[in-house]
Amino acid sequence: MVPGLAARFLDVMTQRKRATPSSQRQHGVSAxxxxxxxxxxxxxxxxxxxxxxxxxxxxxxxxxxxxxxxxxxxxxxxxxxxxxxxxxxxxxxxxxxxxxxxxxxxxxxxxxxxxxxxxxxxxxxxxxxxxxKLENVDGPHTSVSSPKVGLLFVILSVIFMKGGVVRENVIWNTLKKLRVDPGEKHAEFGDVKRLVTDEFVRQRYLECVRIPHTEPVEHEFHWGQRAELEVSKVKLLEFLGQLHDQDPQLWSQQFKEAHSSVNPPSS
The missing domain is CATH 1.10.10.1200 (MAGE homology domain, winged helix WH1 motif)
Known part of the structure; x- marks a missing residue:
């Protein structure tokens, strides 16, 4: 995780936590x-x-x-x-x-x-x-307006930059660097593992797939169907390039993937 993205994410969490009523932050699994x-x-x-x-x-x-x-x-x-x-x-x-x-x-x-x-x-x-359709035009960085969306965006970015699939321990270690420990109840997110493996998966932003023949059982994460439709990989790469102060074309594999896919889809 790049320092710039981590800092941006933490700033968003701090600011939104102060401004958002707790009643709007509670999203139970029953819902x-x-x-x-x-x-x-x-x-x-x-x-x-x-x-x-x-x-x-x-x-x-x-x-x-x-x-x-x-x-x-x-x-x-x-x-x-x-x-x-x-x-x-x-x-x-x-x-x-x-x-x-x-x-x-x-x-x-x-x-x-x-x-x-x-x-x-x-x-x-x-x-x-x-x-x-408006979110697709604006790009994913304009949607980082709440802690949960910020957390999701970080996870999607990691998966994309790692080639489209990552083991769960990579995600958990990344979140720990952002002071979001999946093993502890978080003040903003509650049960972090449940948020990622249940809510984000149900919403079809993520796919959580069991890795065969692993003991203890391990899983890996992919982009979900909603993420593929909603999030422009081109804009995501441009955003990461700005945070890194780097030309997105230097990430040749990701640049090729982003520009070879129709993302977002045409209306």
């Missing part, structure tokens, strides 16, 4: 949990949707789409991926036969009104997230 019971749902065909629309007024469609938008915005506050099963069960309900039209309308509102792009990140389990 991240979703319903485990899936309800049977098959995506209706185009003909089924068209037939169902004959019995739905434009006002009813708009109202249901607005409810979907609100549901996504609530989940977005904690960066929780939305399961299609939960969306159908809690919001769409009896309007499931026009689900595609509801999602189309909701997606348009999220894009045009809130500047958020609706993305399905898991086609098998049908998980959706919202991507801020």
């Amino acid at each position: 991240l949990q979703e319903d485990e019971d899936d309800i049977p749902f098959t995506q209706p065909s185009t003909s089924q949707v068209q037939k169902a629309l004959e019995n739905v007024t434009p006002a009813q469609l708009d109202h249901k789409a607005s409810e979907v938008v609100q549901y996504f915005l609530v989940k977005q506050q904690k960066k929780i991926p939305v399961r299609r099963a939960d969306l159908v069960k809690h919001v769409v309900k009896e309007y499931r036969n026009i689900f595609p039209e509801i999602m189309k309308s909701a997606s348009k509102t999220l894009d045009q009104v809130f500047g958020l792009k609706l993305v399905e990140i898991d086609n098998k389990n049908h998980l959706y997230i919202l991507i801020s």
